[in-house]
Amino acid sequence: MKSQIQKLVTQALERIAATGIIPEDQIPQPVIERARDARFGDFACNVAMVLAKVARTRPRDLAEKLVAVLPKSELVEKVEIAGPGFINFYLSPTAYHSLIPHILEQGHDFGRSLLGGGRRVQVEFVSANPTGPLHVGHGRGAAYGAVVADLLQAVGFDVHREYYVNDAGRQMDILATSVWLRYLGLCDEELSFPSNGYRGDYVWDIAAALHREHGDGYRFSAQQVFAGLPADEPQGGDKESHIDALIGRARQLLGDNRYRFVFELALNTILDDIREDLELFGVHYDEWYSERSLTESGAVNRALERLRSAGHLYEKEGALWFRSTSFGDEKDRVIERENGQTTYFASDIAYHMDKLERGFDRVIDVWGADHHGYIPRVNAALEALGADPSKLDVLLVQFANLYRAGEKVQMSTRSGSFVTLRELRKEVGRDAARFFYVMRKCEQHLDFDLDLAKSQSSDNPVYYVQYAHARISSVLRQAAEKGLEVESDTGVANLGRLVENHELALLNRLSRYQEVVEASALNEEPHQLTHYLRELANDLHTYYNACQFLVDDRALRDARVKLVMAVQQVLRNGLNLLGVSAPERM
RNA sequence: GCCCCCGUAGCUCAGCUGGAUAGAGCGCACCCCUCCUAAGGGUGAAGUCACACGUUCGAAUCGUGUCGGGGGCGCCA
Numbered sequence: 236m237k238s239q240i241q242k243l244v245t246q247a248l249e250r251i252a253a254t255g256i257i258p259e260d261q262i263p264q265p266v267i268e269r270a271r272d273a274r275f276g277d278f279a280c281n282v283a284m285v286l287a288k289v290a291r292t293r294p295r296d297l298a299e300k301l302v303a304v305l306p307k308s309e310l311v312e313k314v315e316i317a318g319p320g321f322i323n324f325y326l327s328p329t330a331y332h333s334l335i336p337h338i339l340e341q342g343h344d345f346g347r348s349l350l351g352g353g354r355r356v357q358v359e360f361v362s363a364n365p366t367g368p369l370h371v372g373h374g375r376g377a378a379y380g381a382v383v384a385d386l387l388q389a390v391g392f393d394v395h396r397e398y399y400v401n402d403a404g405r406q407m408d409i410l411a412t413s414v415w416l417r418y419l420g421l422c423d424e425e426l427s428f429p430s431n432g433y434r435g436d437y438v439w440d441i442a443a444a445l446h447r448e449h450g451d452g453y454r455f456s457a458q459q460v461f462a463g464l465p466a467d468e469p470q471g472g473d474k475e476s477h478i479d480a481l482i483g484r485a486r487q488l489l490g491d492n493r494y495r496f497v498f499e500l501a502l503n504t505i506l507d508d509i510r511e512d513l514e515l516f517g518v519h520y521d522e523w524y525s526e527r528s529l530t531e532s533g534a535v536n537r538a539l540e541r542l543r544s545a546g547h548l549y550e551k552e553g554a555l556w557f558r559s560t561s562f563g564d565e566k567d568r569v570i571e572r573e574n575g576q577t578t579y580f581a582s583d584i585a586y587h588m589d590k591l592e593r594g595f596d597r598v599i600d601v602w603g604a605d606h607h608g609y610i611p612r613v614n615a616a617l618e619a620l621g622a623d624p625s626k627l628d629v630l631l632v633q634f635a636n637l638y639r640a641g642e643k644v645q646m647s648t649r650s651g652s653f654v655t656l657r658e659l660r661k662e663v664g665r666d667a668a669r670f671f672y673v674m675r676k677c678e679q680h681l682d683f684d685l686d687l688a689k690s691q692s693s694d695n696p697v698y699y700v701q702y703a704h705a706r707i708s709s710v711l712r713q714a715a716e717k718g719l720e721v722e723s724d725t726g727v728a729n730l731g732r733l734v735e736n737h738e739l740a741l742l743n744r745l746s747r748y749q750e751v752v753e754a755s756a757l758n759e760e761p762h763q764l765t766h767y768l769r770e771l772a773n774d775l776h777t778y779y780n781a782c783q784f785l786v787d788d789r790a791l792r793d794a795r796v797k798l799v800m801a802v803q804q805v806l807r808n809g810l811n812l813l814g815v816s817a818p819e820r821m
Numbered sequence: 822g823c824c825c826c827c828g829u830a831g832c833u834c835a836g837c838u839g840g841a842u843a844g845a846g847c848g849c850a851c852c853c854c855u856c857c858u859a860a861g862g863g864u865g866a867a868g869u870c871a872c873a874c875g876u877u878c879g880a881a882u883c884g885u886g887u888c889g890g891g892g893g894c895g896c897c898a
Contacts, residue, residue: 268837268840269837270841271836271837271840271841271843271844272841272842274841275841279840279841281839281840284840284878284879287878288878293878294878317841318840318841319840319841319878319879320878321840321841364898366898401898404897404898405897405898406897406898407898409897475897552896553896554896555896556896565823565824565894566894568896569895569896570896571896572896573896574896576896578896578897578898579897579898580898583898604825604826604892604893605892605893606893606898607824607825607826607892607893607894608824608825608893608894610825611824631825631826633826633827633891633892634891634892674834675833675834676835678825678826678827679826679827679834680826680827680891680892682833682834684833687847690860691860692860692861693846693859693860693861693862694846694847695860696846698860699846699860702858702860702861705858705860706857706858706860706861709857709858710857710858711857712857713857714857717857747837750837751837754837758837758838762834762835763835763837766834766835766845769845769846770845773845773846776861776862777861777862777863779857779858779861779862780853780859780861780862780863781862781863783856783857784857785857820858821858821860
């Protein structure tokens with residue numbers, strides 16, 4: 236609709252330009268906006284105000300000239316000039332009525348478009364270390380990333396969803412060692428657990444699996460394990476060197492094969508758990524990309540070589556540094572540690588290089604807000620490698636706080652007593668969790684009210700929207716029970732009967748759906764869609780209360796049924812994009 | 822010290838990338854079931870858009886500064 240209005244205005248502008256009032260080479264793309272208020276019609280155009288200066292006339296005078304040459308259209312009922320020089324368009328009821336058959340024909344595809352032109356976009360999200368189960372913070376990134384990906388796909392981008400698996404590096408070694416120490420505990424060895432180790436229950440579970448499978452085959456005495464190690468922090472030592480030494484000891488005592496086994500067991504157990512968790516959350520990936528594969532394929536070395544030959548690396552204090560300050564970072568970064576191990580950053584350089592080499596037109600990373608300091612160095616690396624950093628878009632997701640009975644739920648990773656995504660899903664259900672997570676824009680702190688998410692009342696936006704959908708199903712069931720035929724075309728033929736304010740409000744709302752999906756997608760703002768659905772549900776409930784749908788007047792009844800069927804289709808499409816179910820009954 | 826995010830109704834937040842009298846939900850105060858789900862609907866009160874300058878026809882929106890809140894700044898990932 237918007238584009239059709241835009242066409243009319245452009246034609247008018249061309250006609251005006253032909254008379255020399257405005258220069259022909261300065262015809263702008265007129266901006267058509269939704270009227271903020273129904274009294275200003277349906278659409279408004281401010282082009283007269285924008286061009287007043289160039290045309291050297293007052294905005295209102297220019298507006299009048301434009302309106303005088305505006306082509307006639309069936310869509311437009313009347314045009315008015317208002318305020319400082321707005322041109323307001325009032326659409327004819329027909330323009331709206333024709334929307335209903337359009338929605339019903341398009342069905343699931345209504346709202347989708349080809350805006351993206353098939354350009355390839357990668358969305359990488361969650362990518363939590365496989366060192367423990369996903370918690371509620373990851374949940375927000377999961378819901379947000381999944382919806383952004385689905386929205387982009389809906390508007391015509393070719394979307395690739397990816398999870399970057401940090402299956403290499405020191406944190407994984409700490410996990411493997413933690414599992415092994417718990418295993419020793421199960422073997423009745425008395426030992427003090429390192430302060431830097433992973434202490435969640437899941438570590439015990441993996442240890443138990445190891446014990447079931449191998450009995451005492453991996454057992455060493457606590458004495459052997461701890462002999463000669465630097466002290467842990469509580470004993471006045473350094474926790475980092477303590478844990479590093481413990482890792483070394485585990486490798487040495489177990490030998491390569493057995494160490495590898497523990498490592499893989501821990502990794503695979505947790506990764507399987509994460510996969511299942513996300514699957515049950517309705518979050519699907521096209522690819523799980525292994526960090527380790529970057530090292531194994533030589534991609535990390537290749538990236539480092541490229542940086543080295545371009546002269547961006549130097550050695551200092553035994554470590555290898557990347558001169559990221561040359562590209563706007565605030566300090567240089569270590570790429571290879573003194574002990575010869577490459578850092579996470581080194582892998583990340585190779586990874587992002589690889590992303591761009593895979594030919595994506597655009598790469599989106601969804602990160603937790605705590606990683607924001609990381610952006611300049613990744614951009615620096617891309618630039619140093621001669622890649623285009625503008626292709627990379629990092630979306631930072633702020634943390635979510637849970638509230639129960641008005642109290643903030645305390646979460647602590649260190650004690651291992653955090654709330655997992657799985658627990659959240661069990662408590663409030665997948666639908667509510669998915670919806671609540673994306674109700675706020677990502678850079679906004681999210682207060683997640685558990686009680687509200689669980690409540691079955693109109694206060695709960697998810698239920699409110701789902702209920703609108705179910706309510707329409709209920710009406711259709713009623714119609715069937717009464718033996719009323721609603722699938723025929725009489726409804727479409729009689730759409731002119733829809734003249735009530737509530738009906739016009741609904742039609743107007745429906746006409747905005749596509750614009751909302753596009754804006755949500757292009758701005759990466761799923762919350763726009765949640766707000767829209769709530770408003771649409773509200774319009775429906777209001778209408779339901781004010782008007783009986785299944786009236787005796789056949790023509791009117793059929794028209795109303797068609798209208799609510801269209802509403803139901805849009806509710807379903809919107810919920811589907813959010814990963815929320817659209818129930819037939821509640 | 823430097824960097825990022827936020828500041829709009831009592832509370833939680835929108836405000837469509839600069840438009841017309843700043844909007845929702847909750848909460849509060851009233852009201853509404855002979856009716857397809859009251860798991861609902863309606864009416865009302867409620868605002869110095871943190872503050873100050875600037876940009877222009879026009880600023881909650883853009884810029885600069887100040888104040889306030891949150892988060893981040895490792896040879897961790």
